[in-house]
Amino acid sequence: MRKLILKNQKNEYQIIIEKGIFKNLNKIIKSYSYSKCVIITDKNIYEIYKEDIDNLNFEVVVIEPGEKSKNINTYEVVINKLLNMNFNREDIIVSIGGGVVGDLSGFIASTILRGVRYIQVPTTLLSQVDSSIGGKVAVNSLYGKNLIGSFYHPLEVIVDPEFLKTLPKREVKSGMGELIKHAMIKDKNLFNLLNEYKSFDELYENIEEILFISLNIKKEIVEIDEFDKGLRMILNFGHTIGHAIEKSFDEDFISHGEAVSFGMVHILEIFGKKEISEKLKALLIKYDIINNYDYNIKKIFKFIENDKKIMKDIINIVVVDKIGNAYIEKYTLNEFKDMIEV
Numbered sequence: 001m002r003k004l005i006l007k008n009q010k011n012e013y014q015i016i017i018e019k020g021i022f023k024n025l026n027k028i029i030k031s032y033s034y035s036k037c038v039i040i041t042d043k044n045i046y047e048i049y050k051e052d053i054d055n056l057n058f059e060v061v062v063i064e065p066g067e068k069s070k071n072i073n074t075y076e077v078v079i080n081k082l083l084n085m086n087f088n089r090e091d092i093i094v095s096i097g098g099g100v101v102g103d104l105s106g107f108i109a110s111t112i113l114r115g116v117r118y119i120q121v122p123t124t125l126l127s128q129v130d131s132s133i134g135g136k137v138a139v140n141s142l143y144g145k146n147l148i149g150s151f152y153h154p155l156e157v158i159v160d161p162e163f164l165k166t167l168p169k170r171e172v173k174s175g176m177g178e179l180i181k182h183a184m185i186k187d188k189n190l191f192n193l194l195n196e197y198k199s200f201d202e203l204y205e206n207i208e209e210i211l212f213i214s215l216n217i218k219k220e221i222v223e224i225d226e227f228d229k230g231l232r233m234i235l236n237f238g239h240t241i242g243h244a245i246e247k248s249f250d251e252d253f254i255s256h257g258e259a260v261s262f263g264m265v266h267i268l269e270i271f272g273k274k275e276i277s278e279k280l281k282a283l284l285i286k287y288d289i290i291n292n293y294d295y296n297i298k299k300i301f302k303f304i305e306n307d308k309k310i311m312k313d314i315i316n317i318v319v320v321d322k323i324g325n326a327y328i329e330k331y332t333l334n335e336f337k338d339m340i341e342v
């Protein structure tokens, strides 16, 4: 069992990482005082874990799986279900799912009755290495991803790596992209460790340690910059180009992890960091995250222009100059366009 404490401006919460801890969830929830606890999960997870979730003996709200559910319509449907159950301010929401369920449940918790407590139980690799901590909760709008949201931290985060055993391969790749990103921006030792494992199966034998290291990287960044005003931006390494690649393709064609991975490699190449980009590519290929590295970056600039993170024509680009060290450079859009199109 590994434990982290994340301290933010108003309070602190614990993150527990342990294989099989889900079996103790009922006991963990009951250690808090409340009159009702409602689980929010998605259909895929509920199908696989129905017996375990039903055994918890709480009300369950099940949403459709995937990004298409992360919107204001689902938000309203779920809130109405909760209010119909006479949900009150002392009650607790438990999110059992990936980043979609986690971000949506967190946003519901932050707004229903002006805020109630919620517990995160992340079930994807991406949510276990990254999205379940840090307090960014949101739904998507017609104008872009995560545009309706707030900063609202959970009461506790319970990470059970056993969930990863049923995770589709594509989702494992997606999480691996974010895990490798954490190594690139903050931790050379993590990068070396990931290099040493022969495959994801070997990594899984050490999964508690790996999740601990990855969550600790994010925790330390969030503690310094809770509201995303400075340092936290380094978590966007690879994301400016990655998001643009995602938007330019059908989501079934390219996964988030793959897109971010392409984004990391491209930025390194644009900044002439050839040696690092070769090392990164080798790692990404080993974990089967990117195969065919042949992509025309010039075609996607229009999607970069529409990025919500661009303010007053200035774009913040995260660059890695040594594995484990990231910094931010500011450019005008035109400057960045020239750099891409060289």
Ligand SMILES: NC(=O)c1ccc[n+]([C@@H]2O[C@H](COP(=O)([O-])OP(=O)(O)OC[C@H]3O[C@@H](n4cnc5c(N)ncnc54)[C@H](O)[C@@H]3O)[C@@H](O)[C@H]2O)c1
Pocket: 042, 043, 044, 045, 048, 065, 066, 067, 070, 097, 098, 099, 100, 101, 103, 123, 124, 125, 126, 127, 130, 131, 132, 133, 134, 135, 136, 137, 145, 146, 163, 164, 165, 166, 167, 168, 171, 174
């Ligand atoms: N809040 C943050 O800081 C933050 C950070 C990064 C990403 N995100 C958000 O996270 C979301 C993506 O999260 P995700 O990649 O976890 O996707 P997801 O929640 O859509 O889950 C991916 C798929 O895996 C299925 N699934 C989940 N757990 C499973 C399991 N144990 N076994 C079998 N299937 C399972 C889901 O039903 C879904 O079909 C995006 O909306 C993104 O914006 C948030």
